[in-house]
Amino acid sequence: DTAVSQTPKYLVTQMGNDKSIKCEQNLGHDTMYWYKQDSKKFLKIMFSYNNKELIINETVPNRFSPKSPDKAHLNLHINSLELGDSAVYFCASSQVVWAVTQYFGPGTRLLVL
Amino acid sequence: LAKTTQPISMDSYEGQEVNITCSHNNIATNDYITWYQQFPSQGPRFIIQGYKTKVTNEVASLFIPADRKSSTLSLPRVSLSDTAVYYCLVGDRGAAGNKLTFGGGTRVLVKP
Numbered sequence: 700d701t702a703v704s705q706t707p708k709y710l711v712t713q714m715g716n717d718k719s720i721k722c723e724q725n726l727g728h729d730t731m732y733w734y735k736q737d738s739k740k741f742l743k744i745m746f747s748y749n750n751k752e753l754i755i756n757e758t759v760p761n762r763f764s765p766k767s768p769d770k771a772h773l774n775l776h777i778n779s780l781e782l783g784d785s786a787v788y789f790c791a792s793s794q795v796v797w798a799v800t801q802y803f804g805p806g807t808r809l810l811v812l
Numbered sequence: 813l814a815k816t817t818q819p820i821s822m823d824s825y826e827g828q829e830v831n832i833t834c835s836h837n838n839i840a841t842n843d844y845i846t847w848y849q850q851f852p853s854q855g856p857r858f859i860i861q862g863y864k865t866k867v868t869n870e871v872a873s874l875f876i877p878a879d880r881k882s883s884t885l886s887l888p889r890v891s892l893s894d895t896a897v898y899y900c901l902v903g904d905r906g907a908a909g910n911k912l913t914f915g916g917g918t919r920v921l922v923k924p
Contacts, residue, residue: 740917742899743914789855789856791855799844799861800846800858801856803857805853806854
């Protein structure tokens, strides 16, 4: 049983395209997150949703739009992809808001050409 | 969150004990110390959390001195599969605005 799953695992696309990454958690957690990890392994939070409501929206271009159809799912849609968007994107969840104990998905490796 | 400082990398050999120290001089009263482990091509995984003194689980031990301004993650008898990046985080378990930011972590390389 995968606790936090993401699809796709790899995503290679051209500049200017629009793509989506899906995330699902079966832990019954209320809060879900999207993180971006750069090539130096720094992992920064992008968004957080609690019970389908946005609670964190860091300084992220508005080309990135999260969507939470229910508290078990948090998808990330990216418009007009740029070279700098190439990174690994991790979804995570936690039992309560702001918890320091979070459960991460396997990551989606995005390469923009 | 309190700022943390940890070594960039450490090398070790199979069977040795690895100790990674994290400095967090401005830790607040309500802050907990949490360590994550990230294997190549995987997401970070929670391994241990503590508030003071010593915490031990099946994976690691966490030593926290009385002033709590640092903490040491101890990995006993490491194997090749313990090669990973280890992140130290400090924060209140339920505080509003607790935005987790992972630094560069400590890259541990276990050699045969």
